[in-house]
Amino acid sequence: EAEVAQSPRYKITEKSQAVAFWCDPISGHATLYWYRQILGQGPELLVQFQDESVVDDSQLPKDRFSAERLKGVDSTLKIQPAELGDSAMYLCASSLVSGLDGYTFGSGTRLTVV
Amino acid sequence: AQSVTQLDSQVPVFEEAPVELRCNYSSSVSVYLFWYVQYPNQGLQLLLKYLSGSTLVKGINGFEAEFNKSQTSFHLRKPSVHISDTAEYFCAVTRLSGGYQKVTFGTGTKLQVIP
Numbered sequence: 771e772a773e774v775a776q777s778p779r780y781k782i783t784e785k786s787q788a789v790a791f792w793c794d795p796i797s798g799h800a801t802l803y804w805y806r807q808i809l810g811q812g813p814e815l816l817v818q819f820q821d822e823s824v825v826d827d828s829q830l831p832k833d834r835f836s837a838e839r840l841k842g843v844d845s846t847l848k849i850q851p852a853e854l855g856d857s858a859m860y861l862c863a864s865s866l867v868s869g870l871d872g873y874t875f876g877s878g879t880r881l882t883v884v
Numbered sequence: 885a886q887s888v889t890q891l892d893s894q895v896p897v898f899e900e901a902p903v904e905l906r907c908n909y910s911s912s913v914s915v916y917l918f919w920y921v922q923y924p925n926q927g928l929q930l931l932l933k934y935l936s937g938s939t940l941v942k943g944i945n946g947f948e949a950e951f952n953k954s955q956t957s958f959h960l961r962k963p964s965v966h967i968s969d970t971a972e973y974f975c976a977v978t979r980l981s982g983g984y985q986k987v988t989f990g991t992g993t994k995l996q997v998i999p
Binding site (some may be wrong): 774801812813822857861868869873883 | 982
């Protein structure tokens with residue numbers, strides 16, 4: 771069964787350092803999503819790509835977060851500098867264009883900022 | 885704007901007993917509804933979805949949900965739970981906005997199955 775690959779699974783970083791997460795969606799899925807899930811809450815969308823274009827980054831803290839999907843396939847989410855409040859699970863998901871088949875999520879990256 | 889309310893943050897239930905996890909939504913336009921399950925330290929997995937047609941939707945692992953438009957609800961049910969159903973369950977609503985689907989997730993309900 772096809773999976774969304776994410777790495778690393780766990781990351782511990784010091785406050786003010788830079789950190790990056792990688793995601794490889796299911797082949798053929800044009801839409802890619804990055805979500806942040808704080809402990810005890812539901813996922814919140816950070817950024818949505820359609821192929822290589824950003825279609826929604828309204829909730830992305832752009833002063834410290836950036837995301838790219840240069841060739842419309844895999845994607846990187848970066849935080850610089852990291853803050854204590856960034857500690858969370860970062861989930862990547864992908865879907866067909868419509869999204870109506872539901873999303874396929876990766877296993878996530880658990881970020882701890884110390 | 886759309887929102888999703890999961891009324892129970894935690895639901896304890898004995899093994900082999902039935903369970904219902906509640907979800908209510910609000911939206912001014914037509915929506916599509918989903919339930920996802922999340923096991924510890926994992927991503928979310930699609931359980932079932934309602935797009936149109938029959939209001940009773942069957943999903944994986946023996947779960948089903950019923951769409952009730954008048955009550956704006958989409959409650960998840962299972963007639964007999966197993967220990968392996970212990971997980972967190974998220975209701976999600978999606979609507980078309982600007983040519984793309986915008987998804988809103990609820991805050992989740994933790995199902996604790998007691999042996």
